[in-house]
Amino acid sequence: MAACTAKLAYSRALIGAKDKYNGTSNNYKEYVNGFDVGIPVGVGYVFAKTVGINFRYCHGLSNVNKNDPAKDHNRVFLLRLFWVLGH
Numbered sequence: 001m002a003a004c005t006a007k008l009a010y011s012r013a014l015i016g017a018k019d020k021y022n023g024t025s026n027n028y029k030e031y032v033n034g035f036d037v038g039i040p041v042g043v044g045y046v047f048a049k050t051v052g053i054n055f056r057y058c059h060g061l062s063n064v065n066k067n068d069p070a071k072d073h074n075r076v077f078l079l080r081l082f083w084v085l086g087h
Contacts, residue, residue, distance in 0.1 A: 016029060036074055041059075052084060053080070
């Protein structure tokens with residue numbers, strides 16, 4: 001069974017933005033927006049009604065920079081393997 005999915009929008013909330021390099025820890029949460037909105041599009045397939053695979057691309061619409069003239073947007077590719085329960 002094949003499926004193609006397209007949602008109108010997604011939203012994400014930032015939990016943390018920390019980095020650790022050479023023993024030094026930095027917190028970037030004050031430099032990025034804590035909320036993001038975007039559009040996901042994907043395709044998927046279920047094998048033998050039990051196991052499935054899904055590929056999705058999420059295109060961010062919100063600028064994730066805070067107080068910076070540079071515009072950055074989230075772009076995410078997802079590959080998921082899943083099991084169907086209850087059949």
